[in-house]
Amino acid sequence: MNMHSAAAPAIELRGVSKSFSGAPAVRSVNLTAPHGAFIAIIGASGSGKTTTLKTINRLVEPDSGEILLEGEPVHASPPHLLRRRIGYVFQGVGLFPHMTVGENIAVTPRLLRWDEERITQRVAELLELVDLPQDYAQRFPSMLSGGQRQRVGVARALAARPAIMLMDEPFGALDPLTRDALGREYRRLHERLQLTTVMVTHDVLEAMLLADTILVMRAGEIIARGAPHELMNEHADAAVRELIDTPRRQAERVRSLIENAAAHG
Amino acid sequence: MDERIAAAWRVLPDYLSQHVVLSAASLALGLLISLPLTIGAIRSERLRWPVLAFASLVQTIPGLALLALFYPLLLALSAVSLRTFGQGFSALGFLPSLLALTLYSMLPIIRNGVTGVLNLDPAVIEAARGVGMTDRERLWRIELPLATPMLMAGVRTSAVWVIGAATLSTPVGQTSLGNYIFSGLQIENWVSVLFGCVAAAGLALVTDQLLGVIERGAARRDRRSIAAALTLLFAGIAAAAATPLLQQRSSAYVIGAKSFTEQYILAALLAERIEREGASAARRAGLGSAVAFRALANDEIDVYVDYSGTVWANFMGRTHTPAREVVLREVREWLQQTHGVLLLGTLGFENAYALAMRRSQAEKLGVRSIADLAARGSELRIGGDFEFFARPEWRALQEGYGLRFAERRQYQSTFMYKAVAGGEVDVISAFSSDGRIAAHDLIVLDDPLQVILPYDAIILVSPRRVNDPLLRRALGPLEGAINVDIMREASLSVDRDAEKRTPAQAASWLAQRAGLGS
Numbered sequence: 094m095n096m097h098s099a100a101a102p103a104i105e106l107r108g109v110s111k112s113f114s115g116a117p118a119v120r121s122v123n124l125t126a127p128h129g130a131f132i133a134i135i136g137a138s139g140s141g142k143t144t145t146l147k148t149i150n151r152l153v154e155p156d157s158g159e160i161l162l163e164g165e166p167v168h169a170s171p172p173h174l175l176r177r178r179i180g181y182v183f184q185g186v187g188l189f190p191h192m193t194v195g196e197n198i199a200v201t202p203r204l205l206r207w208d209e210e211r212i213t214q215r216v217a218e219l220l221e222l223v224d225l226p227q228d229y230a231q232r233f234p235s236m237l238s239g240g241q242r243q244r245v246g247v248a249r250a251l252a253a254r255p256a257i258m259l260m261d262e263p264f265g266a267l268d269p270l271t272r273d274a275l276g277r278e279y280r281r282l283h284e285r286l287q288l289t290t291v292m293v294t295h296d297v298l299e300a301m302l303l304a305d306t307i308l309v310m311r312a313g314e315i316i317a318r319g320a321p322h323e324l325m326n327e328h329a330d331a332a333v334r335e336l337i338d339t340p341r342r343q344a345e346r347v348r349s350l351i352e353n354a355a356a357h358g
Numbered sequence: 359m360d361e362r363i364a365a366a367w368r369v370l371p372d373y374l375s376q377h378v379v380l381s382a383a384s385l386a387l388g389l390l391i392s393l394p395l396t397i398g399a400i401r402s403e404r405l406r407w408p409v410l411a412f413a414s415l416v417q418t419i420p421g422l423a424l425l426a427l428f429y430p431l432l433l434a435l436s437a438v439s440l441r442t443f444g445q446g447f448s449a450l451g452f453l454p455s456l457l458a459l460t461l462y463s464m465l466p467i468i469r470n471g472v473t474g475v476l477n478l479d480p481a482v483i484e485a486a487r488g489v490g491m492t493d494r495e496r497l498w499r500i501e502l503p504l505a506t507p508m509l510m511a512g513v514r515t516s517a518v519w520v521i522g523a524a525t526l527s528t529p530v531g532q533t534s535l536g537n538y539i540f541s542g543l544q545i546e547n548w549v550s551v552l553f554g555c556v557a558a559a560g561l562a563l564v565t566d567q568l569l570g571v572i573e574r575g576a577a578r579r580d581r582r583s584i585a586a587a588l589t590l591l592f593a594g595i596a597a598a599a600a601t602p603l604l605q606q607r608s609s610a611y612v613i614g615a616k617s618f619t620e621q622y623i624l625a626a627l628l629a630e631r632i633e634r635e636g637a638s639a640a641r642r643a644g645l646g647s648a649v650a651f652r653a654l655a656n657d658e659i660d661v662y663v664d665y666s667g668t669v670w671a672n673f674m675g676r677t678h679t680p681a682r683e684v685v686l687r688e689v690r691e692w693l694q695q696t697h698g699v700l701l702l703g704t705l706g707f708e709n710a711y712a713l714a715m716r717r718s719q720a721e722k723l724g725v726r727s728i729a730d731l732a733a734r735g736s737e738l739r740i741g742g743d744f745e746f747f748a749r750p751e752w753r754a755l756q757e758g759y760g761l762r763f764a765e766r767r768q769y770q771s772t773f774m775y776k777a778v779a780g781g782e783v784d785v786i787s788a789f790s791s792d793g794r795i796a797a798h799d800l801i802v803l804d805d806p807l808q809v810i811l812p813y814d815a816i817i818l819v820s821p822r823r824v825n826d827p828l829l830r831r832a833l834g835p836l837e838g839a840i841n842v843d844i845m846r847e848a849s850l851s852v853d854r855d856a857e858k859r860t861p862a863q864a865a866s867w868l869a870q871r872a873g874l875g876s
Contacts, residue, residue: 152487177490187485191503201489249489 101164103128103257103289104149109158111144118144120313121158126306128256131283131290133304135297135336141313142293146259149291150179162257177201180250180288184262186242188234194220194245195230201253219248222282240271247279251286258283260292264299276303298340309333362549365860366538374557375601377534381521381561382595384456388463388516395464396471396509397497406472413465421462421523425530428454429649436656450653451642455527455534462523463516470512474505510573514566521562525554528644529617531653535561540644545619545852545861546772565591610640611829614653614662617644618771619849619861620709620791624663624815626865631832631874647745648672655697657822661829664818665709667811669693671750679754682812689816698821702830703837707791707845710813711751714788714800716778727804731785732759739765741774741783751810752787758809772853775800791815791842793850815840839872 104126111119119141126132134142147153148160151172160167167175188197195216202212220227223244234242243264250258263279264272280303283290294300300307301321309317309324317324317333324337399406416424432449440446447453478501486496502509525536538554541547568587575584611632615625622643629639642659651673653659669689670676680688686704693699713728725731731738740763746752747766755761763785769777771789778786779798788795788802790813795802817836823829848868851859859867 150488152484173490173492173495175490176488181488183481183484183488185479185481185484187479187481187483187488189482189485189500189504200491204490204495 101161102126103130103163104291105159105161105164106145106148107159107161109145109148109155109160111141111148111153111155117313119148119155122313122315124308124315126289126291128289129287130306131280131304132292132306132308133300134291134293134308134310135295135300136310138295140310142310143261145310146261146291146293149257149259150176150181152176152181173204177205177253178255178257180255180258182243182246182250182258182260182263184265186246188242188245188249190234192233193230194225194232194234194237197234197245198230198248198252200249205253215252219252222251223248224278239267240275243267243275247275247282251282256287256289258288258290260290262294263292265294265296272299279303297336298343301340309336360549361860362547362858363553365862366550366553369537370557371601373533373535373537373554374561375598376532377521377524377536377558377561378595378598380452380455380459380527380532380534381517381524381565382598384459384520384524385463385513385517387456387460388520389467389513391460392464392467392471396468397502399468399472400475400497400501401493409468410472413468416461417465421458421526422529424458424462425454425526426646428458429530429652432457433652433656446656448658449656450531450649450658452532454530455524455532459520459523459527463520466512466515466519467509468512470515471505471509474508474512475501478504507573507577510569510576514569514573517565517569518562521558521565525558529646530649531614531642531645531658533642537644540617541622541861543770543772544617544644545622545858546855547852547858547860610638611661611823612640612642612659614645614650614659615641615643616647616650616662618789619793619852620789620845621663622861623848623852623864623868624705626862627836627868628661628663628817628833630862630865630869631836632829635828635832637828637832651818654818654820655699657820660820660823661702661833662818663705663815665813666704666816667710667751667813669816671811677750677754679809679811682814685812686814686816693818698824700819700821700824702817702819702833705815705817705836705840706838707815707840707842708813709789709791709815709845711746711749711810712788712790712802712805713755713785714778714795714802715785716781717799717801719784720801720803725803727806728755728759728761729806731803732761735762735785736764738763738784739767739782740785740787741767741769741777742787743771743774744768746787754809758807791845791849793846793848794853796846797850797854815845835874836872839874840868844868844871 102125104124106122106124109119109122110117122145124132124145134145136142144153148155149167151167189200192200198216198219199212202215207215216230217227220229225241225244229241234245237245247263264275267275276299282288292300292304305320306318307321307324308315311332316330317328324333325341328334328337395409399409429449432454436446436449482500482504483496486500491499524534525539527534528536528540535554535558538550538557542550542554568591571587572584575581575587613625613628613632615621625641625643629641632639642653645653647668650659650662651664651669654662666685666689669692670685674689674692690701693701713731715725720726723734725734742752747768767777767783774786775788775794775798777783778800788800790802817833819826819829845868848864851867852861852864
């Protein structure tokens with residue numbers, strides 16, 4: 094990396110703005126993710142959270158502002174080289190249907206021209222990491238369940254050992270059980286591999302359970318940021334209070350149900 | 359076996375092999391051009407519309423017209439090439455057919471390829487970008503492999519179209535399975551027409567199935583079935599390409615024939631005469647009238663029979679109607695001076711345009727000559743062949759007699775006779791030597807003002823064969839040997855529905871009746 098890397102945060106957005114055909118989607122967003130941070134961006138649909146995320150790996154080019162990874166502007170390298178250094182997982186998964194699971198996982202290492210032996214070894218490692226049997230390497234994506242597919246999606250994103258993971262509603266299409274399990278497993282991977290993760294979700298509970306820092310977006314702006322417990326305390330903005338209160342009320346109702354069940358049991 | 363089926367089987371190796379080679383070459387060239395265009399259209403939105411619009415436009419041009427358009431185009435190009443490089447090329451036969459069919463093959467390939475890629479799951483495209491592929495890597499590793507089944511379906515459609523449309527290359531002088539259809543239609547040999555259709559359909563079906571095996575093999579990554587199908591496909595093409603080599607007829611005299619019965623018989627007669635002298639003769643039958651003449655002038659065919667009036671009006675562009683001898687003399691001089699073509703001799707009969715009616719109707723209306731017809735014409739319908747109403751004779755008839763009809767229709771000449779016999783039209787533009795005039799009990803109306811040109815049957819010889827002794831020896835005895843009655847009878851024997859003769863049989867009969875022995 095470069096000389097700033099020791100001091101510079103893993104990800105930094107400075108005054109990033111983006112409009113789509115005249116309509117502003119993101120307005121002057123600032124964001125700093127230190128090494129090892131797990132940041133969740135929450136907000137309603139159309140609040141600009143996905144657009145913000147995609148400026149980081151240049152799937153969206155901002156109109157103004159600056160994006161730095163390890164202190165280095167993302168514009169310093171061509172987008173495809175940048176993206177090979179960043180893991181990207183999204184709700185659609187997008188496994189390549191004509192490739193086996195093994196080939197899907199090996200895509201980025203192949204683009205980086207790793208030798209085949211190293212690739213085979215890496216695929217085996219990753220299958221183990223995302224808790225899939227080794228013989229799945231020869232299967233085609235169409236033979237997998239939704240949860241298994243997203244495990245492969247995560248493995249593919251991790252294949253070339255990125256330091257940064259971008260996740261856009263990664264578990265949004267899964268059933269609640271799988272979703273919870275995959276979320277917790279990913280959190281463990283995040284710790285173990287010392288990743289810096291930015292995750293977009295509209296599920297406040299998921300954000301609170303997984304992330305260290307939560308950013309709340311509305312109409313292209315960040316209206317609140319802080320650790321989950323900080324946001325749980327009274328917040329000045331009514332909309333933020335509303336958003337955060339929902340999981341708290343749900344949690345309280347669940348707790349009373351559990352207590353009732355215990356009393357009658 | 360029926361003699362007509364046996365005759366069809368005999369020429370099958372020649373027709374089928376040429377059909378296969380033409381179709382395979384067109385499809386290969388089509389793929390070679392379409393694939394880069396498809397990729398261009400996928401990557402550039404600005405290129406997409408013009409490419410698809412052009413390919414669709416080509417598809418709206420009827421196949422026969424597309425083939426016909428390439429002839430004059432290539433002729434002009436050949437002239438330019440001759441002037442620039444001192445080397446021309448044949449504008450007839452394989453080349454125009456190849457180019458037209460190539461254009462014809464492009465639309466399904468391009469359209470399927472482009473739609474196949476543009477309709478891919480957006481999530482897959484986003485993933486391809488997300489993992490760090492360049493546009494080129496995305497195209498080759500993801501988009502094209504995933505669009506391959508769709509692209510292959512396009513190739514299959516294209517192959518079936520090309521094999522079908524290749525039957526239309528007969529009139530520009532390319533032998534194909536279309537020869538069965540065009541000649542069969544002309545001489546009312548429906549066995550031949552059916553044979554051609556079944557052969558073309560069978561070829562299309564087999565090709566489609568083999569390509570289908572490749573397509574499914576590609577989807578299942580089954581290398582063995584792909585290899586097997588490819589082997590069969592290429593073996594078929596190789597066998598077809600090798601067939602003409604085995605037949606050895608490099609120094610053959612090429613005999614041309616236009617697309618009507620009399621021409622088929624006369625071509626067979628010329629061939630028989632040449633073969634009697636120990637030389638071999640190849641035939642290019644079913645040519646359009648102007649195509650035949652230009653082919654002769656360019657040495658692409660060596661000899662064929664034309665008619666003095668056709669040369670006079672169509673090629674020389676004359677509009678007046680002098681006496682027979684004057685027309686013949688001036689035609690002979692013009693052919694010699696402007697094209698180096700030799701008028702070897704006259705056969706002894708005329709095949710002029712004539713107006714004919716059903717005898718019963720003519721008698722009822724009291725019509726005996728064209729002058730009588732002029733008085734009743736406005737109540738009657740006239741049918742002509744494809745060129746009649748564009749010819750100077752028609753203008754001369756209109757101007758000379760003040761002819762006017764209630765309705766005007768055009769037919770392929772076989773159906774023109776059937777139309778007048780069946781009462782669909784009242785008057786037709788018949789040909790004076792045509793056996794069907796007597797067969798359908800028609801009468802030819804007199805031409806008291808002599809506005810119709812004389813049409814003496816003449817043997818024309820290409821510039822390179824002008825001083826060929828064998829040709830003179832073989833064809834010299836035909837001078838004045840065939841009168842209109844035996845020509846009509848020979849034509850009728852081929853056209854009639856029962857006890858049909860093949861053109862070759864009719865030619866032998868004709869030679870015998872003309873006292874040429876056989």
